[in-house]
Amino acid sequence: MRIAFYAPMKAPTHPSPSGDRRVAQLLWRALEAGGHEVTLASDFRAYDGAGDGDVQQALARRGADIAAALIAEWQAGSGAARPDLWFSYHLYHKAPDWLGPPVCAALDIPYVAAEASYARKQTGRAYAAGLEASLHAIARADAILSFTPEDQEALQPVVKSPACLHRMAPFLDAAPYRAAYSDRQRHRAVLAQRHGLDINRPWLLSVAMMRPGDKLASYRLLGRALNLIADPPWQLLVAGDGEARVHVEEALRPIGDEYVFFAGKQDAEDLIAFYAASDLLVWPAVNEAFGMVLLEAAAAGLPVVAGNWRGVSEIVASGETGILIGPWDDVDFAEAVVELTRDNKRRIAMAEAAAARAESEHSMTAAVTVLNRALEAACALRRQARQ
The missing domain is CATH 3.40.50.2000 (Glycogen Phosphorylase B;)
Incomplete structure (x- = not known):
């Protein structure tokens, strides 16, 4: 499949090393190892570290503009350039995904997320806008891969189906x-x-x-x-x-x-x-x-x-x-x-x-198997939704 990859917290191409960048790079490699063609949808960083409502609204507007540009590009372009699936890594109230859900809705393609988290305690607090956007993305997702039982448990009440949840062990190439x-x-x-x-x-x-x-x-x-x-x-x-x-x-x-x-x-x-x-x-x-x-x-x-x-x-x-x-x-x-x-x-x-x-x-081989299984399930769920 052609996969559009996006990491709202930190792109895999970000110049500053961190665990987030490392996992994004590993997921990219695992997707390619699974036989997929992966491209970076955007390096837009949606992170607000201060809980500033004005910053979140500005990020939302910027995200909407980028999403609109991607939709226009892919709808006008050839079928060879259009992604078959969108994959987002690490979205939560401080770094929500403003791009994936509108793009997937416009193109009618599956939306998959890894390490999505939902902190209900942030409701009505400084990160309310980011939390609402994360909740929208989580509810839209056709598959979510969680690295910890804690994240998976928190997502159960807000996903559209328990079948969307997939457990994935953290991994690397050893x-x-x-x-x-x-x-x-x-x-x-x-x-x-x-x-x-x-x-x-x-x-x-x-x-x-x-x-x-x-x-x-x-x-x-x-x-x-x-x-x-x-x-x-x-x-x-x-x-x-x-x-x-x-x-x-x-x-x-x-x-x-x-x-x-x-x-x-x-x-x-x-x-x-x-x-x-x-x-x-x-x-x-x-x-x-x-x-x-x-x-x-x-x-x-x-x-x-x-x-x-x-x-x-x-x-x-x-x-x-x-x-x-x-x-x-x-x-x-x-x-x-x-x-x-x-x-x-x-x-x-x-x-x-x-x-x-x-x-x-925690091998790369095991990760590829889990990823492909989740992608197949997401595609099946999207096909059912079209019927």
């Missing part, structure tokens, strides 16, 4: 991570020289953008927890950058400069070596839906200590591939880090289990 892990010692030597790390000590790794809100809250919790550990045997490698960097540095400074090393922003490809070379990923994951970083770490054979927020347990099997800590528990987080940095045998067993789980439950 091959590059496996290859990097098999070359772990070389990656470790390179990073040790580049960042001044001691190759003979355990390396903790954190990977995240440095921005206000949940990410900064995670960094602050990480700083508090690691600062509880006296005379640590490890060193912490921090990969990430952003507008809140000064606050992140402040949060981690009490640990000691001799223990914390900042690597700055890294591309997804470069991060693979960081995962493979490290000994333990540490990330509180405050309010994260599931966290692509956790899945990438697992694929590279890196166990984790993480906060048990939302869908994190979909990625991390606590006690098997890492240790999950209750939200905001600095003491338990520190104790888990101490436990796994001291117990090499257990940490290595978790590393092997994490890599195996990523391969068996």
